[in-house]
Each structure stands twice: as C-alpha cells, then as structure tokens.
Amino acid sequence: MNKIGCWVEAMRLRTLPVSLSGVILAIGFSVKNGTFNIVPAVLCILFALLAQIASNFANEYYDFKGGLDRKGREGPRRGVTEGDITPQAMKRATYGLLAMACAIGCCLITYGGWWLIAIGVAIAIGVIAYSAGPYPLSHHGLGEVAVVFFFGIIPVNLTYYVQSLDWDCQVMLASVSAGLMGANVLIVNNYRDCEDDASVGKHTSVVLLGRKVMSSIYLLNGFIAVALMSELWMSSLVSSVLPLLYLLFHVMIWLKLQKLSGRALNPLLGMTSIAMLYYCLSFTLIQL
Secondary structure (H helix, E strand, C coil): CCHHHHHHHHHCHHHCHHHHHHHHHHHHHHHHCCCCCHHHHHHHHHHHHHHHHHHHHHHHHHHHHCCCCCCCCCCCCCHHHHCCCCHHHHHHHHHHHHHHHHHHHHHCHHHHCCCHHHHHHHHHHHHHHCCCCCCCHHHECCHHHHHHHHHHHHHHHHHHHHHHCCCCHHHHHHHHHHHHHHHHHHHHHHHHCHHHHHHCCCECHHHHHCHHHHHHHHHHHHHHHHHHCHHHHCCCHHHHHHHHHHHHHHHHHHHHHHHCCHHHHHHHHHHHHHHHHHHHHHHHHCCC
16 A cells, blocks of 8 residues: 555545534534524534544554554554554644644634633544543543544534524534434444454443444434434425435444444444434535
C-alpha cells in the first residue's frame, strides 16, 4: 500500500458518516424552525470531520504506543503498527488536525459566543482521552458513552444553537438518537476486535459484557433512536415510511452481526454508519 493509501486507511472513511450525521440532523431542525445559517453549518461540518479524523489518528497512535495493537489484526490495517507510518508522523498529524479543528471552532465564537471555547476545550480533551491519559475511555468500556456525547448530544445541540441561538427539547431528543446510532458503529468495531482486545487487556464493552449482550444493545439502540423522534416523522405518509426503512436496514445488519466474525464484520461498520447518515439526511430532506 502506498503512503497516501496508508493515511486514507488511517482516516477510517467507513466511519466518517458518523460525524457528518449529527450535524446534518441539526441542520434539518434549523431548516424546520426557520433558523438555518449556511456559514456556521458548514463550519460545524468541517469541525466535526477534522475532530473525528484526529480521534481516529489518536486511537491508532496511542494504541500502538500502549502495545495494544499487533500486526495482522482483524480490523482495518493499522499503518503505525505495520510500519507504514512512523509514530512521530501520526502524532504530528493527530495534533495538527486537532489544531485545525480548534481554529475552525474559534470561528464559531462569532455566532455562538465566547463560552464555546470551554466546549471546544472539552471536545479536544475528549479526542485524546478516548485513547490516552490515565483512564482511556475506550479501554474501560466507556467508548460507547463517549460516542453518545461527542457524536450525538454535543454536535447536534451545538450545531443547532450556533444557527438559532436557542435550545430545543426536540433537538435534545434527536441528539440522543444520533448518539445511539453512532454508538452502534463502535459496537460493531469492538465486536470484531473482541479477541484481540481481550488478549492485550483492553476492556471494551464487548470484552466486559460479551457479544450476545452487545448485539442485543445494538438492536435496541436503533429502535430507541427511532422512538425518540417518532413524533417528528408522523407529518405525512411519506415521512413515516423513512424511519421504517432505516429499521429494516438496521435489523438486516443486526442479523449479519450475529453470524459473521473477524474481517467479515468490516463491511458492517460502513453499513451501520451509512444507515445513520441515511436516517439523518432523510429527516433533513423532508424539511426542505
């Protein structure tokens, strides 16, 4: 694999729809409530993408540094572990992207106020704390909780706020929906890596609770996510069909999740994140 291909692989393109989805969902609410503002919306999209890629890079770097990766693992190729990317280069890329995300976040101060700095600092800390620090969240069964907050509750509510300068109960419920869908992507990832993680003492939720329990949580997350927004889908016959299509796709992925293992689970990562993107994009489109 060439150098560019190694960096692209490290970005984990299959999972990037997760960061896009929450922002898109918030844009849908802004359109619905007549507060859509394209400039802060685009800034939020760029911030979310850069922060997720930085988090993916940090995860690869700090897992390598902590001896938690091995060559030939079941998941996507790890460039640092395989020797395709130097640890120093990955570390520089991680903090460089994080700095870029913070610079874009500072532009949002114009729209949302100076208090956004505190939120930006918390997000930056979260990017690193997921994989590093004295108590890495992903190593102690808290990865999914972090995803609910950092890919659901925070981006959805803040993206809506910087456009409307207001908070909304429906947006809050929808942000939890997005968070649960994002958590499902991580469940698939940890489901696939269960043996590898257990062998190096990485206590993900799947290692702690087992595949059977987490596959049930995966299924439940999708139904709870739709239930939290059910009232918003009932405006017409067409709109009410859209979440049902999501649930059909969701159940199909869940059935595959229980049957497959190892590298065969990799496509389910992309399928789960695309299902999330479909759900959020559908909601936004019906508001136009």
